[in-house]
Amino acid sequence: MMASAPHGGPRAPRIDGERLWRRHLELARHGALSAGGVDRPAFSAIDAQARRQLVDWGRAIGLVPSMDAIGNLFLRRTGRRPELPAVATGSHLDTQPTGGKFDGAYGVLAGLEALASLHEAGLQTERDLLLVVWANEEGSHFAPTTMGSAVFSGQLPLAEALAAQAPDGGRLEDALPAFLAAHPEVPRQDTAPPLHAFLEAHIEQGPVLEAAGLPLGIVTGIQGLRWLEVDVRGQEAHAGTTPGSVRRDALRQAVQMARALFAHFDALGDSVRFTLGRWRVEPGSPNTVPGRVRFTIDLRHPREAALADGEEAIRQLCETHAGPCTVAVERLSGSAPIVFPEGIRDLLDQCADLWAFPRMALVSGATHDAKLLHGVTTTGMLFVPCEKGISHNQLENATPEHLAAGTQVLAEALLRLADA
Structure with a gap:
């Protein structure tokens, strides 16, 4: 991985863990359920509401939004050399019908917080930094799962995605125009932006980290x-x-x-x-x-x-x-199963060491957007624990301290990749 090898002390500024936690609670209002979870179907009006909230937060720190034909949302922070492929991070905002506050949303908000910390510190990177919200990761209404990242990476033709049919018989090609129109101030992006690397932060959705008493996992690959x-x-x-x-x-x-x-x-x-x-x-x-x-x-x-x-x-x-x-x-x-590149795993491990966070290596049992990006750029993932390993459930929970730890390491790694 062509990134500056961590030496000396950390280069990234300290992130604001309280703001990160507060934004998780604010975002969870879009599709809030009575038992504390979230129902935010992909391509729904509620999904669009959550995205507009994110766009507003991004614009406040200078991020420029755009959206592609399948509804992937990009928020760009310009670097000194915008002609270079960008370094991206993010995840998804759509949920299961009785989902939680953190699945997907954490990866998006961790990326936003990392970029906000760079903005407030006045740090400009060589490469552009890109925060991405991948469309329809869950695939719970319009299958297949990880649809947006599959179209972006060329593994799913757009026409095939648009032909997807919901259980009620509705077709995505009929629902998508209204969803795109619900983002009136976000311009369309006709070509996929070239990427130097993509990092995704996520709750583990399993019990391994909590059982080990560790705040961080370096993901070696995905089943x-x-x-x-x-x-x-x-x-x-x-x-x-x-x-x-x-x-x-x-x-x-x-x-x-x-x-x-x-x-x-x-x-x-x-x-x-x-x-x-x-x-x-x-x-x-x-x-x-x-x-x-x-x-x-x-x-x-x-x-x-x-x-x-x-x-x-x-x-x-x-x-x-x-x-x-x-x-x-x-x-x-x-x-197919994938193994993340050794260089990116080493970088994440070394960045965690700089901030003195204990961690372990583990395989992801769940599929994530990073798996689809693996075929087009260098990818890697960070996990933080979730309570009792529960996910796809309204009881899904994570601690502010663990969310902040993963975000801090993400910010350090993004900064080093963007200056490579």
Whole structure:
């Protein structure tokens, strides 16, 4: 990694941890839920409200906003040599339907606070610094996940993203124009800005750091991911008149598949992550034998070969337990495991050492936008603990001290990368 090797003392100014915490609470008002969480769907009016708040904060420190065709938002701090590729940081602001205050939002607000500290100290970097809000990271309404960063990196064609369909049948190409129009003072950016590096700060979304009593994790890589949908088709029938021996009950067979799948992956241990997510039962009548069931599978592992073996096992087990029904398994999306460059990991580790923060190395179990950027620039990630490892949940929580620690290291690393 071509960055100035940390020596002597820290170069970054001290960030304002109280302001960082206050902004998390203020941003969480956009989509606030009664139990303390946040519901801020991607491309919604609430998502646009949160972004306008961020734009206002950014403009107060001289950041210039722009937005691309899929809704990725960029806030630029000009350096001495704007012709050079920029150093970027950020994450996402969209949430799960019952999400928390910190997933995604922390990476955005940590980047904002890092840039605010440089502004207040009067420090200008050689390269531009870019704060990015990636659109639709969660993929909970319009799949796939990490949509904005996938379009930016060229891994998902824009036309394919616009064809995405929500569970209610709505299409993204119909919803996106109103979302873009909700940012009237943000100019469009037609070409992707070249990047020298991208760093993403995030809550861990797992229990490892908290269990170790450490405030910081240097992420070594991200697990591979495959999303599959299993489509079981039988025959609808009257619940009171059709004997069990002649039924083609799609739900009965889907449940048998689920039991077999859980048994298979449980036997492999904790290195594999297997989840059955969305279930759709048709026709959904209490006195009709289900004729069709569709359910999704989220499969993750740090090794690509294990993912391939897992997908093949899913297909075989579903066929074995289809009974009188038919079954089809479709891969909805997927991404290979990645390892972050050693140079960027070393830089983050050394910056943490400069500020005397204990840390550990760990693999990310969740997919993040940094994974999609990995193919187009040098990438790296920092984790801070979250309480009990809970995320995608209204109980998601983090401490002001841990958020500030990660932000301080992020600011140090951004400054050194931007002067490289």
